Amino acid sequence: MNTPGLILVVCVAVLYSSGFYLLLQRSLMRVVFGILILGHAANLSLLLTDEAITLPPLLGGPSGEMSDPLPHAMALTAIVITFGVTTFLLALAYRVWLGDENDEVPDDVEDRRISRLTEPEDSS
Amino acid sequence: MESLLHYLVPLPVVLPLFAAGLEFALGIRAPRLHKIISVTTLTVVLAIGLVLLFGSDAHGPQVVHVGGWEAPIGIALVADRLSALMVTVSAAITLGVLVYSIGQGMADRDEVTPLAVYHPTYLILVAGVSNAFLAGDLFNVYVGFEILLTASYVLLTLGGTQARIRAGATYVVVSLLSSVVFLIAIGLVYAATGTVNMAQLAVRLPGVPEDLRLVLQVMLLVAFAIKAAVFPLSAWLPDSYPTAPAPVTAVFAGLLTKVGVYAIIRTQTLLFDGEAVADLLMWAALATMLIGILGAVAQTDIKRLLSFTLVSHIGYMVFGVALTSVQGLSGAVFYVAHHITVQTTLFLVTGLIERRGGSASMDDLGGLAKLSPLLAILFFVPAMNLAGIPPMSGFLGKLGLMQAGVQAGTPLAYLLVAGSVLTSLLTLYAIARVWNYAFWRAPSEGMVAEPGTVLETSEEDDDSATSAYGPEEEAIGPSSRVDTVVGRTATLGGRTVVTTTTFPATMIGATAGLVAMGLAFTVLAGPLIGYSQRTAEELLDRSPYVEAVFPEGVA
Numbered sequence: 002m003n004t005p006g007l008i009l010v011v012c013v014a015v016l017y018s019s020g021f022y023l024l025l026q027r028s029l030m031r032v033v034f035g036i037l038i039l040g041h042a043a044n045l046s047l048l049l050t051d052e053a054i055t056l057p058p059l060l061g062g063p064s065g066e067m068s069d070p071l072p073h074a075m076a077l078t079a080i081v082i083t084f085g086v087t088t089f090l091l092a093l094a095y096r097v098w099l100g101d102e103n104d105e106v107p108d109d110v111e112d113r114r115i116s117r118l119t120e121p122e123d124s125s
Numbered sequence: 126m127e128s129l130l131h132y133l134v135p136l137p138v139v140l141p142l143f144a145a146g147l148e149f150a151l152g153i154r155a156p157r158l159h160k161i162i163s164v165t166t167l168t169v170v171l172a173i174g175l176v177l178l179f180g181s182d183a184h185g186p187q188v189v190h191v192g193g194w195e196a197p198i199g200i201a202l203v204a205d206r207l208s209a210l211m212v213t214v215s216a217a218i219t220l221g222v223l224v225y226s227i228g229q230g231m232a233d234r235d236e237v238t239p240l241a242v243y244h245p246t247y248l249i250l251v252a253g254v255s256n257a258f259l260a261g262d263l264f265n266v267y268v269g270f271e272i273l274l275t276a277s278y279v280l281l282t283l284g285g286t287q288a289r290i291r292a293g294a295t296y297v298v299v300s301l302l303s304s305v306v307f308l309i310a311i312g313l314v315y316a317a318t319g320t321v322n323m324a325q326l327a328v329r330l331p332g333v334p335e336d337l338r339l340v341l342q343v344m345l346l347v348a349f350a351i352k353a354a355v356f357p358l359s360a361w362l363p364d365s366y367p368t369a370p371a372p373v374t375a376v377f378a379g380l381l382t383k384v385g386v387y388a389i390i391r392t393q394t395l396l397f398d399g400e401a402v403a404d405l406l407m408w409a410a411l412a413t414m415l416i417g418i419l420g421a422v423a424q425t426d427i428k429r430l431l432s433f434t435l436v437s438h439i440g441y442m443v444f445g446v447a448l449t450s451v452q453g454l455s456g457a458v459f460y461v462a463h464h465i466t467v468q469t470t471l472f473l474v475t476g477l478i479e480r481r482g483g484s485a486s487m488d489d490l491g492g493l494a495k496l497s498p499l500l501a502i503l504f505f506v507p508a509m510n511l512a513g514i515p516p517m518s519g520f521l522g523k524l525g526l527m528q529a530g531v532q533a534g535t536p537l538a539y540l541l542v543a544g545s546v547l548t549s550l551l552t553l554y555a556i557a558r559v560w561n562y563a564f565w566r567a568p569s570e571g572m573v574a575e576p577g578t579v580l581e582t583s584e585e586d587d588d589s590a591t592s593a594y595g596p597e598e599e600a601i602g603p604s605s606r607v608d609t610v611v612g613r614t615a616t617l618g619g620r621t622v623v624t625t626t627t628f629p630a631t632m633i634g635a636t637a638g639l640v641a642m643g644l645a646f647t648v649l650a651g652p653l654i655g656y657s658q659r660t661a662e663e664l665l666d667r668s669p670y671v672e673a674v675f676p677e678g679v680a
Contacts, residue, residue: 024302029294036301043308050316072315075264079308082271086301089278093294100287106295115423 005055016042027105029094040083047076130180131187134204137170137212137255145245153241163244167220174213181209186673196674201261206660211258214462218469219251221639226372228631250276257384263321274300280373288368296365303351310344324674326396342397353385356413359436367428371476378435379469386442394664399449406447407537414440414548421555427475427485452529454661460522463646470507470639483624491568501564506640512553518646
């Protein structure tokens with residue numbers, strides 16, 4: 002594998018690990034950043050599918066070679082989608098924070114209520 | 126006529142998108158026009174679905190190369206038997222739920238604010254679902270998923286109450302994670318084969334080294350299993366669905382998980398050899414059925430209970446896919462169609478129960494069978510259908526799957542058959558609990574809310590006995606208590622609801638129509654099972670699909 006490809010691999014690996022780390026945090030804001038980074042990692046790994054990724058995806062280059070345009074197209078589509086959804090998620094995170102100045106992902110209230118039911122002997 | 130048939134294929138995607146654009150352009154000034162446009166569009170989509178259903182059955186898969194670019198370069202939309210069936214059922218369901226929600230919106234007089242967003246978003250959701258069903262290209266499936274998910278984010282958080290925002294955040298994060306996994310898998314598939322066209326993949330993937338193929342298969346499976354809520358990837362579902370408005374929950378529960386199931390069926394039959402992960406899918410199906418239904422037995426909130434039965438019954442469909450036989454797949458296809466209808470209906474009825482009884486919690490309900498016999502019938506019929514009481518379609522679907530399991534004859538398949546019997550019994554138990562508590566027992570004093578009672582949302586704790594139709598709601602008031610019980614009754618716009626004894630005719634009519642559709646699956650079971658049998662044969666054969674996309678052979 003060529004050097005630009007290798008650098009991309011390292012980038013993708015770092016992005017995946019930091020993305021998943023942030024995703025496992027309690028604060029919703031960090032989760033949002035985790036998702037954002039994971040999205041970037043996925044888009045970069047789409048580009049990794051082509052060996053000649055450093056060349057432009059155009060016909061008629063100086064050496065007559067070109068990179069495969071399809072991964073570029075797919076990555077562009079995915080970037081647009083990630084962008085839109087991230088905006089929405091940021092708005093959500095802001096609304097959660099506005100609610101009680103605390104953006105921690107809460108425990109599952111209903112599940113805890115159910116599990117409390119089992120403690121004293123219940124009629125049902 | 127036959128040569129014109131394939132021109133209909135893109136319409137289930139294009140028409141709702143076009144109508145949504147029209148509605149956005151009209152804006153909030155014309156709420157009546159919105160309703161007319163939405164209902165007309167979905168009726169037309171339903172008609173097109175039916176034509177495609179019969180057309181693809183008679184003339185084989187219908188293909189459109191979008192923009193006139195031939196298949197490996199352009200994007201193909203393919204309507205084979207499975208896609209046509211899914212489009213038809215989803216159009217019927219979405220039309221029913223739309224009529225119900227129009228009735229609810231009129232009853233709650235919140236015509237202006239939420240409906241201006243609700244109708245176009247709902248249509249975009251339908252377009253995304255149709256696109257996922259019709260796509261003949263893996264990346265287009267991804268785009269379809271994203272369209273429907275983005276629309277579902279908006280619908281889930283409609284009205285912006287605190288509970289919905291919280292539930293929405295969980296849902297969005299989980300959905301995005303599954304999308305990322307899906308996207309990575311697409312990248313890997315493209316790197317391995319040089320194409321994302323599904324018909325071409327069907328030809329090229331057998332040439333890929335076996336280990337690599339297994340990695341691709343499992344990654345796609347994980348991405349779709351999150352969407353379909355297959356255990357252990359199902360924990361998000363019961364927490365996010367029940368907080369949404371009743372019609373939204375109904376359409377999500379009925380349809381969105383089934384899009385995941387559809388994607389699993391499609392990839393496991395067309396792209397990969399289902400045998401490779403059959404045992405894994407069997408165990409996942411067993412765990413999904415049993416753990417899902419045990420969760421349902423423990424619940425007191427009807428919406429949460431139904432969400433758990435939803436998860437549990439996904440197991441039946443996965444079981445059918447895992448059998449990789451014509452009988453198994455045909456059982457799975459029949460079960461998907463049946464389950465979409467029944468589960469949607471039950472959530473709509475729960476919306477009506479909340480409206481009458483003031484709560485969806487079994488602890489606060491009682492004697493509804495006497496108070497509202499109509500409601501009791503509307504609940505009883507689909508509930509028994511879900512539990513699989515003969516001779517309803519739920520029974521026929523389960524019977525078909527069990528026969529397929531016995532035919533497979535492996536010890537694991539027998540274990541699954543036993544598991545499905547147990548799940549069926551426990552479903553009956555869970556549903557019978559709802560029936561006994563909410564409908565059958567004598568209500569104690571003050572248990573069922575009097576007609577005209579204002580129900581709290583989690584926003585408004587104490588005040589405002591009369592401000593149900595208040596001029597504006599404070600969406601993000603500081604008084605919100607997130608730690609109250611989730612899933613309080615609220616309108617589409619997040620405002621409070623007043624209990625009534627009479628429901629709008631549209632709500633009752635839509636619910637009754639879907640109940641009747643569930644029963645129609647029983648009456649028409651013969652032709653439907655024949656159809657699903659032919660669907661399964663077509664899926665396992667693969668060549669009709671491939672030849673339809675590449676009439677001159679694949680490169």
